[in-house]
Each structure stands twice: as structure tokens, then as C-alpha cells.
Amino acid sequence: MSKPIVATTSLAGCFGCHMSVLDIDERILELIDLVDFDKSPVNDIKKFSRTCDIGLIEGGCCNSENVHVLKDFREHCKILVSVGECAIMGGLPAMRNGIPLRECLEEAYLNGPTVQNNKLKLIPNDPEIPILLDKVYPCHEIVKMDYHLPGCPPRADLIWEALIALVTGGEMKLPYEVVKFD
């Protein structure tokens, strides 16, 4: 029987959740016995080559590219999991949600204390650059998400337990210490 296939991505996240996946330590050997990886930054596969069983999504949606990737994941994965606070509620990037987008850009490119040499007063605006959304959106407000693993990042044990439960169809253990929001 072929192994279940896992894909992962980082949208508007910091890669901390992916680090937490690696934090399962030597269990990673057990994991590669259990599953195959498709599109993921872990193996640097850029495009889906087949339908996947589980998609792990880190980060929320802050721009058009995030939305595109997330929809692509929804199309290619049977089960999608929001991993971490950013995927669940926008996380720290969503702290901009109360500030108008123009103000954010002006602070970053024109007025901020670390801005240097922008004599032409340019705000990057090239068709190649994904367009920023008005605010940062939780993944489940863009596509249907099947499960949510909170934490910043989620504890490695939580990710491990969830993966094992999904792969084996077993019940998930949720000890008090593993469900945390920071």
C-alpha cells in the first residue's frame, strides 16, 4: 500500500511552524517511514505532482500569492490543517489589520526610521509583486480548513500527535500542556 502523502507550505508566516515540525527530533525518522512528502519547502518540491492526503498550512493570507497557494492546496489536499496562530487568526502579521494599508506602506518605504535612499519616494508596485490584501486573513476565511493546531509555534508534540492521528485514523491525544497560543 502506498504511504499517505503530505504537503506543506508557509504563507504569511515566519517558518517557525516548519521549525516546530523539525522539532519532533528523532521521530522524523519514524515520520518518513510513515508518509511521503510532496510539495513542501522541506524537500524543495515546488509543484504538486499528485493528490495529497494532508496539507499543512503555516501562515495566514496577506497577499494575492498566499490566496493562490492556499486555493491550490485546497484543490490538491484531501485534508487541510491550519498550523499555528498565523494560519488560525492572522497572527502577528494581522497586527496591521487596524492600520490602513497605505499607512503601512508609507511607514515601510517612506517614513519609517530605517528608510534610506528612497529619494524618488517609491513604494514598490510592480506587476511581478503579489498585491497586498487590505488585511491579513485567517486561512479558514479563504478556504475550508479541516483542522486547527494552535500555538506560536504549535508544540512539536501537538503536530506529531495530529499527524499520527490523521495518518493512522486513531484518536488524538491532547494533554493540557500541548494546546497553547504562544
Next chain:
Amino acid sequence: MNQVVKFTIDGIECMAAQGQYIVDAAKENGIYIPTLCNYPGVKPKGSCRICTVKVNGRMMTACTTPVAENMQIENQDNEIIELRKAIIELLFIEGNHFCPACEKSGNCELQALAYRYTMMVPRFPYTFPQRAVDATNPKLIKDQNRCILCKRCIRAIQDEKGRSIFAYHKRSNKVEIGLDPKIGKGLTDELAQKSVDVCPVGALLIRGRGFEQPIGQRKYDKQAIGSDIENM
């Protein structure tokens, strides 16, 4: 002497002094009923509804309802648990709760309740309201993004002359906590600390302080809120 009454909580026989509020009576019997707006030593307000229990089949707030002889109280009923979960989720989506960047994280009662009820994601859409941080006071910072409008600060904090320092501003969904600029200026360190301790969430903070306890050593990192009562 106070008369003792007998009652049950989830079928467990309990005893307490007549007239005691259900939350306190439950606590004496080693049973935890969650609270948020309630604060020991301050007159109960009954505003957050998290302590809702069924009393003889009817939903009542346990922080404002006194126990009486033969009361049958339900604290673990599915409908009650669902209601409490919904209240917790509503509080999360109604404000801006960025726990990973919050000074109160790990010591916050709202977060601790979300842990206790294993909230993975709120069922309601996030509202991301526009709220301000007020850093004009020399000792205290008020972050309206995290305020749950429990009024604990208003009810519990007075200066030595008995004057309130906190009050409600504005109305309806714009309502917020105000810190009296004049009286607030003379706030003692002690009263500033008391305000922070009274606030269940990270809406009131001492200037220049935060993240003092490492993750793993904070109040609710390993122990669920209420477990101290249950393990008494």
C-alpha cells in the same frame, strides 16, 4: 450562626452556608465553576455569563445566585459547556487577542479558559476592531484591544479617598475603559500593581515591564485554571 443548606452539583451532594453565592459554595465543595467578571471581595456583577449553570433546569449565573436548600445545579451539562465555549470564542473574536505578543500570555484568565475548554479556533469570524493603546499614564498602559469589559478594574480600584480611577467611556460597541487622567497621575505603585492584578487579561500593564516569567513557568502553562480548586 448561618444556616447550612444541602444541594447537589452534577449529582454530587454539597453543603454550604445559606446565602452563599453558588460559585463560592461550589469552591468550598471542591468544584470549579469558571468565572471572568467575578473577583473575590468585589460585589458580583453577573455580566460575562461564563459562570452560567443550570439551577433546577434554568440557566442562572452562579456568581450572583445564592444557594438554597435542595437546589439541583448542573455545571457539566453539554448545553452549559457549549455556551461557555461560545462565550470564550466570542471574546476572542470581539477584540484583538494576539497572544504570542501579549505580556499577560500564560497568566491570562481568558486564555486559560480557552485552554481549559480546548479552543482550537473560534467558530465566529474575527472582527479585528480598531482599538487604541493609551500610554499617557506615567505608570500604567491600557491596551483596549484586549479589554473584555468585565469592569473588574472599575469595581475594585479606588484611591485612598475612595474615588474610582477607572470608568466606562462611550457607548454600545464603542464602549471602553477610561483611566481618569487627573487621579491617574497620582497613582501609587501599589495601586498600579493592584490594577494589573485585578485585570483578568492583558488590558492593563505596568509600564516598562513584561515577559518576566519564562514560558513553562507561568501560572497556566502546566495547570489548568480551576485545578487548584478541584485538587483542594
